């Protein structure tokens with residue numbers, strides 16, 4: 344009898360292995376429909392408060408609890424919620440581990456995590472183990488092992504995580520995704536994007552007040568200079584790949600019919616952050632940060648290869664004076680689009696063989712308008728007031744709607760692992776003089792069977 348049970352168990356497990364863990368539904372699909380989502384917030388700093396402001400506009404969300412050891416950030420968040428006339432959440436501010444008490448609450452349906460990069464893994468996996476679906480803010484992975492462990496935590500718990508890559512919902516990028524899906528660029532060949540954002544004023548402040556001019560950073564400094572800048576001291580790689588890779592991965596069906604197979608990275612010398620410090624030391628004074636050696640090269644360039652024969656070039660450029668522009672380019676066998684601004688339809692150049700005047704650039708605007716995504720047509724007005732040109736509305740909307748409707752998230756743990764892996768692999772590649780690094784297949788072969796799901800309807 345025992346051996347019969349074991350045999351049946353073995354057959355069942357083998358069958359599951361045959362299906363592939365990456366194509367099994369998550370625990371969300373078993374939860375049924377909800378009309379309201381009760382959220383717990385882990386970390387309510389700068390970004391956490393942007394989420395709160397957006398969530399307060401929704402009638403289908405209740406913020407029941409929030410955890411952050413920074414009492415000033417907690418006070419600011421409390422004030423936001425209070426000003427909106429909403430019920431104040433329970434607070435967990437007693438140190439770095441108090442978020443674990445938030446996770447014990449059975450009135451928390453899901454959590455939103457907006458903590459520093461080095462805490463993402465712990466916060467996310469502890470939440471999954473506590474049975475709470477996760478919306479995880481963006482960043483890059485710390486190690487490749489961590490990326491594998493995200494996947495393992497999901498496959499063991501089936502508690503899903505959505506990487507909150509808001510750039511996937513940028514209006515121009517969604518219109519371009521529509522054009523890609525209609526085949527207007529032909530077969531895709533080469534894509535580019537980057538995090539090209541002068542972050543110098545965000546990497547430093549005066550040491551006591553967030554968003555003030557200064558050259559202080561490190562533990563005890565409020566907000567992002569308290570943690571983010573140390574990554575530039577210790578690491579040389581593409582530290583923030585997902586704002587550009589996310590939307591491009593959607594266009595290329597990465598992990599859903601395609602996958603990233605390998606990368607190589609190179610970096611320039613490091614000058615910008617030191618120069619910024621030197622330019623801002625008050626005349627005649629000395630400052631200890633003048634001696635800090637930053638490891639992060641000012642411009643990091645990473646070339647990715649895909650299973651279906653495309654290349655992607657990602658640029659990380661955060662330490663130099665420059666206007667913001669993510670530098671997207673989407674090129675196929677029949678034409679290309681290059682953007683040059685911050686996401687307006689008219690920013691950039693487009694050429695489609697047969698449709699554009701021969702060998703002449705034209706404005707992308709009419710093409711993007713004609714291919715505006717149905718989500719933007721339905722929710723564009725509602726999204727207008729949200730952060731980052733409306734993208735922040737859509738990312739939270741998708742997260743909340745999936746939980747309400749018991750649907751799998753459109754960006755999942757396999758996307759998280761793949762996108763995060765770019766950071767440690769780029770660090771290794773640079774350390775080895777640009778040596779090629781193989782990118783693991785986190786889906787264990789299921790990428791060949793998984794179907795595209797992002798942006799297929801006008802609901803979320």
Ligand SMILES: NC(=O)c1ccc[n+]([C@@H]2O[C@H](COP(=O)([O-])OP(=O)(O)OC[C@H]3O[C@@H](n4cnc5c(N)ncnc54)[C@H](O)[C@@H]3O)[C@@H](O)[C@H]2O)c1
Nearest residue numbers: 386387388389390410411413416439457458480481566567
């Ligand atoms: N998607 C976007 O457009 C976007 C924009 C800005 C920031 N971000 C991301 O949001 C995240 C947070 O960035 P930020 O700018 O808000 O930084 P921040 O420093 O302002 O906020 C981080 C917060 O985490 C809190 N925290 C630290 N340890 C904690 C713990 N153990 N438990 C609970 N909370 C803890 C800090 O006290 C702080 O309030 C990062 O991953 C960043 O990359 C995303």
